[in-house]
Amino acid sequence: MGSTNEKNNNSLIPDKKYKKTEKKAPKGFDSPNDFFEHVFNDKEMIWMGQNTNHLHGDEINSSMIKCVKSKEYCKYPPPEGFSKLKKLVLKDLALENLDIILTAGGTESLYLCMQDLLTKEDNVITCDPGYLIIGSFASRFAKEVKYVPIYNEECNYKLTPELVKENMDENTKMIILIDPLNPLGTSYTEEEIKEFAKIAIENDIYLLHDITYRDFAKEHSLVAKYAPENTVTVYSFSKIYGMAGLRIGGVISTKPMIDSIKNVVVNDLGVNVIAQIAAISALESKDSWISRIKNTTFNNQKLIKETIDEIDDVFLPVYPSEANMIVIDLSKVGINPKDMAEYLLDKKVFTREGNYTSKLFGDKYLRVSFSIPTEEVKVFCDEFKKAVDVLKP
Numbered sequence: 001m002g003s004t005n006e007k008n009n010n011s012l013i014p015d016k017k018y019k020k021t022e023k024k025a026p027k028g029f030d031s032p033n034d035f036f037e038h039v040f041n042d043k044e045m046i047w048m049g050q051n052t053n054h055l056h057g058d059e060i061n062s063s064m065i066k067c068v069k070s071k072e073y074c075k076y077p078p079p080e081g082f083s084k085l086k087k088l089v090l091k092d093l094a095l096e097n098l099d100i101i102l103t104a105g106g107t108e109s110l111y112l113c114m115q116d117l118l119t120k121e122d123n124v125i126t127c128d129p130g131y132l133i134i135g136s137f138a139s140r141f142a143k144e145v146k147y148v149p150i151y152n153e154e155c156n157y158k159l160t161p162e163l164v165k166e167n168m169d170e171n172t173k174m175i176i177l178i179d180p181l182n183p184l185g186t187s188y189t190e191e192e193i194k195e196f197a198k199i200a201i202e203n204d205i206y207l208l209h210d211i212t213y214r215d216f217a218k219e220h221s222l223v224a225k226y227a228p229e230n231t232v233t234v235y236s237f238s239k240i241y242g243m244a245g246l247r248i249g250g251v252i253s254t255k256p257m258i259d260s261i262k263n264v265v266v267n268d269l270g271v272n273v274i275a276q277i278a279a280i281s282a283l284e285s286k287d288s289w290i291s292r293i294k295n296t297t298f299n300n301q302k303l304i305k306e307t308i309d310e311i312d313d314v315f316l317p318v319y320p321s322e323a324n325m326i327v328i329d330l331s332k333v334g335i336n337p338k339d340m341a342e343y344l345l346d347k348k349v350f351t352r353e354g355n356y357t358s359k360l361f362g363d364k365y366l367r368v369s370f371s372i373p374t375e376e377v378k379v380f381c382d383e384f385k386k387a388v389d390v391l392k393p
């Protein structure tokens, strides 16, 4: 259950409603927020810790500048989003027969789906490693969230249809597919996607398909194509579009499902106007930049692979990654990922230790993202090699 019995002495402060893993402040900082503010403000920091994309030119930001100058942001947007943007997202996915609601990032969409679709009788299946906040949102509304361990070769480091079937019971109501997966970069074949669709239809359950990293993959299939009535597809402008700080995303499903999700909406006055204008120009200009960004990202990944191959006992469990991030396993060489992340931060390279994306295997790996300029990836490669020499026992 999501609730906790933690009591407060002050009768005006409510007891905490949800059991959330306490975020610890990194060494030298009073709170996680202080840490993030520090790295955010450090203009020299190489940004490999948040799977964000730093490879865009001015195709997107010029539309925002125009919007700012016009002071259009003084007005509220239409509460459910600009219809032009909604049509563009559906066209991008070739799901024009479905509906969409825009939200402040994919994060808000994930929350709305959990709130609307789950009840206290339901079980949810997801995986570890994974993007943990999704399971955490689910646990606020469901009875149980099962984290299936997938950090092994037998399942190819992903939640397979077989693993889902093994872990289902009569209360299973939702399967969460993060595809490509944060942090490992594994993705699904069309056959596997069809198999998931079949499981969802036969068992009358929901499939939440988080496609935040879709456009980095060589190929990608949508469950919504095969099981539209069962699927909610969560879309983000934070990664391929390089717009994480603008906080815009959405959820796509059938019209009745979107109508139902609208019932739990919090952001009743709509999504940031400037972010929506940027999203429109991002989609309209996509053909002009997507290949360049994908190629640079993939070549950066190759450089990391070449570096890792030169180092004994450090390995990449999944290569190539279908996302803009990769997991580097440090367990064989005996380095604590936290020590590695701290060492690199000191060299102005921001990466993420495993426990950010895994409760079970977080002490084994470091996650690095690489949709950044190639010169910066080279700095990482040099510093990482030195770090292994310094830190290995």
Ligand SMILES: Cc1ncc(COP(=O)(O)O)c(C=O)c1O
Residues within 6 Å of the ligand: 050, 051, 104, 105, 106, 107, 108, 131, 178, 182, 210, 212, 235, 236, 237, 238, 244, 247, 248, 249
């Ligand atoms: C799998 C996954 N889903 C959703 C999000 C959140 O995306 P947004 O910035 O659109 O809220 C992230 C962010 O890293 C993610 O990794």
